[in-house]
Amino acid sequence: MMISRKQLQLYFVMGSSNCRENPEQTLMKAIRGGITCFQFREKGKGSRRGRAKFELALQLKTICREYNIPFIVNDDVNLVLEIDADGIHIGQEDDSPLEVRRMLGRKILGISAHNTEEAREAVKNGADYLGVGPMFPTRTKKDCREVRGPEVIREIRSDGITIPITGIGGIKSSNLDQVIQAGADGVAVISTISHSRDPEMIARELITRIKPLTADD
Numbered sequence: 001m002m003i004s005r006k007q008l009q010l011y012f013v014m015g016s017s018n019c020r021e022n023p024e025q026t027l028m029k030a031i032r033g034g035i036t037c038f039q040f041r042e043k044g045k046g047s048r049r050g051r052a053k054f055e056l057a058l059q060l061k062t063i064c065r066e067y068n069i070p071f072i073v074n075d076d077v078n079l080v081l082e083i084d085a086d087g088i089h090i091g092q093e094d095d096s097p098l099e100v101r102r103m104l105g106r107k108i109l110g111i112s113a114h115n116t117e118e119a120r121e122a123v124k125n126g127a128d129y130l131g132v133g134p135m136f137p138t139r140t141k142k143d144c145r146e147v148r149g150p151e152v153i154r155e156i157r158s159d160g161i162t163i164p165i166t167g168i169g170g171i172k173s174s175n176l177d178q179v180i181q182a183g184a185d186g187v188a189v190i191s192t193i194s195h196s197r198d199p200e201m202i203a204r205e206l207i208t209r210i211k212p213l214t215a216d217d
């Protein structure tokens with residue numbers, strides 16, 4: 001399956017440990033506000049495992065299906081298959097992309113890249129889209145690479161890579177234009193939406209800023 005540039009415009013990423021209230025509520029509000037894609041990333045302190053992780057994933061997938069929002073799982077091929085998610089996102093340290101592609105067939109494959117070389121390799125390995133970051137300092141991911149900013153996306157585009165790209169890391173309403181102007185099709189955010197007291201309003205504010213900056217295909 002492919003993911004369109006439009007579906008990557010506002011990519012909400014989260015797990016239960018990122019949310020102020022229950023994750024189902026947070027996701028519902030974000031969807032009402034206008035997110036275009038969702039990634040279930042159940043990581044970090046206090047995150048759910050085993051059966052509890054499976055059940056939460058299934059609930060969130062059901063919500064996404066109802067609203068036609070692609071449901072992507074972070075780095076868990078078995079979970080993708082068990083709940084028939086739309087795709088997977090993997091980092092450079094995760095399972096081999098070729099192996100993941102073999103197991104998931106035509107489902108969406110997103111790969112994190114931090115420079116042109118990793119981006120080229122990801123494209124060669126069949127990525128449907130790239131996640132590039134961190135764009136700005138973030139407290140959400142502890143083991144993040146150094147911040148090189150939107151310039152990395154500009155470099156990747158100059159190298160001739162045309163597949164959909166989302167920027168990630170420290171993105172909020174006041175800095176997202178830099179990410180899009182560097183060549184991204186959209187932005188991925190965790191805390192800007194999940195830590196907000198009003199996820200719906202924030203999502204609406206973000207998508208309202210993104211739309212006029214992006215192509216309408």
Ligand code: 3NM
Nearest residue numbers: 133134138140169170189190191
């Ligand atoms: N990946 P926030 S930065 C999950 O650079 C993730 O690859 C990153 O969280 C990368 O929107 C990041 O709260 C955290 O900054 C994004």
